[in-house]
Amino acid sequence: MKKFGPSFLVSLLLHAGLILLALISLQLNPPPVKVASVPVTIISDMPSRQMAEAPVDELAVKTPEPIPQPEPVPPQPTPEPPQPVPTPVKPAAKPAPAKPAAAPPDKNGMKKADPTPVKKPAPKKPAPKAKPKDDLLSRLAATPSQAPTRRQARASTQKTAGISAQGFGPADAGQKTALDELMRRMQDNWIVNCDVPGSREVNPQIKFTLSPNGRVMQAQWMNRRTDPVWVAGANLALAAVNKGQPYAGLPDGLYNRPITFTFSAEQFCRGQ
């Protein structure tokens, strides 16, 4: 009888080992999915409720008026101008109604992250740029070269498609160009979602003024509606207005002046 050599034994051991490994791996294969009843536990009501630390209630969020203002810019270090003493029979001597952003109260009613000392609210500083009405008119008529504190409006090299401005006379061509530039900056930040049903009818009108340092003030949604698609669209338009600030380098005539832009998703989405 033929004897089995060492090579045969080694081969036998290797084969046996391989078979053993295969069996182990089969054993280790996890079951595909646990066969069990699905625990359909309906969690308890999860109501929206106020948080103790942040006294912002839902109602305040749902009716976002006033539209929050940006962080206040520190007042200019120029000395306080003497207060004009208005006489009751001369209303024209009153300061212009357009005031730069006074330090807004914490609109969300929350404490600030920055532990700066609390300012006393009483001694409100007057608007640093507040001027009588006749001065406002003269500023509107001023050319950019008469406003040395700001850069002149850049000549636009971009296409003017997608924007249309109103409110200028024949002599205001420079300001119209500047307004076009302002609108261009905002349209670059305006994210639109044309796919949401109803979004193509959303045309929020956002009214705001620009402070002399280019900050957006008193941005408000004028044609307010409660439709959630409109609310979402208006939030995106407000974000577009706020995102590009500070709007520097514009002619004086655009500052401290009410501006209303209509964000026409209808026109934009028509081509999408």
Added chain:
Amino acid sequence: MMTILSYNFQRAAVILMGVVALFCFPLVANAQDELTGTISQGVLKPLPIAIAISGNEASGGDLGDKISKVIMNDLESSGYFAPINPAAFIQQNPDVAVQPEFASWKTINAQYLSNGRAFVDADGRLQVDFRLWDIFSQNQLLGQSLTATPENWRRIAHKIADAIYEKLTGQEGYFDTRIVFVAESGYKTARVKHLAIMDQDGANPSYLPVAGNNTKVMTPRFSADSQEIAYMALTADSARIYIYNLETGRQEAVGQIKGMAFAPRFSPDGSKLAFSVSQGGATQIYVMDLRTRALTRLTSGGFINTSPSFSADGSTIAFTSDRGGSPQIYLMNANGGNVRRITFGGGSYSTPVYSPKGDQIAFTKQSGGRFSIGVMDAGGGNARLLTSSYLEEGPTWAPNGRYIMFFRESQGGNPSLWMVEVTGRIERAVPYPGGASDPAWSPRLK
């Protein structure tokens, strides 16, 4: 005396005119001063949003991170949001009780921030407080506190994602939903089919212990309240429809029906069940009143009529029929009257499913050796294909009517679940570790 009166009258008139001028002038001036414009160009891109929920589990796990990841995954999968990688955050773990550092979030171009905290309270319940901020307006858009048992943390995450989605799109959210489907395993010639259920994002998959497992189960469909599932179980000599209650685990066969019953679908109010019965070479559509078990036949003739689907108001049923020579989609009144064909294009059309709002019908089209998923107006017309491949069918709507899930199978491969947005722009695979077909999307969970 007259002089004094006249003087006083003149004085009053002057004062009155002054007052009028005082009130009118600013209005006129403002009207003249106001600049207006129309912006009609914008940017089409997902909204950049940062999600920062903090909080640790008692076991040491990072619960906040886990919740944040689920929210980010939900929002990103919708195609409307671009969550920002938390590694880019400058302000780490922003406290939900104080305003975020807006400048830090502006720096990383976050347009929105949702921050919050997760913790287990003294009663052992998980609580998650969160807020949604508009970074550039520095305004809080949303603030909520949610509670649940700790094992339901994923549902809390889905509900937060729903709230954010709703606030920023104006559309109803769909993340806190489930998918019931047929899990397939084994060789193609001897597939084992289990009824299975999972979250819409593919998490928590498990088999349902229902009759018909280890045989063939098909076409599961949710009831309007998400608590019941109707499905067909096929054995060697019969095909029956069962209703399984997810809450109680109770299941029952639907009546004693001669022939093979399949393709069940609940009516919107849950009081009726429509299905097909194949008998003697023809297939007819029946409706059963689930309270009285009364059965009504809606179609007749020697044709194959199948895949009934109720409209949102329950007044109309869409179905597939070959009465015109090839499978096409027809509508009929809920009582079987007023049958009209609504598809006329080349190829065959099947599996019509009304959208939750009832304004659209999803369908499967077979043409030129390929299958496509499409949508059309509820009355027919304006049909458009959203996706196409070697084999795909079984469309089912998300509860907000913005997405359609279906299953796709490559040649020789396993079926898998996919979802597509109704514009066709967004398409993604639904994760499941195995073969999956015949999906049905639940309504939003309560």
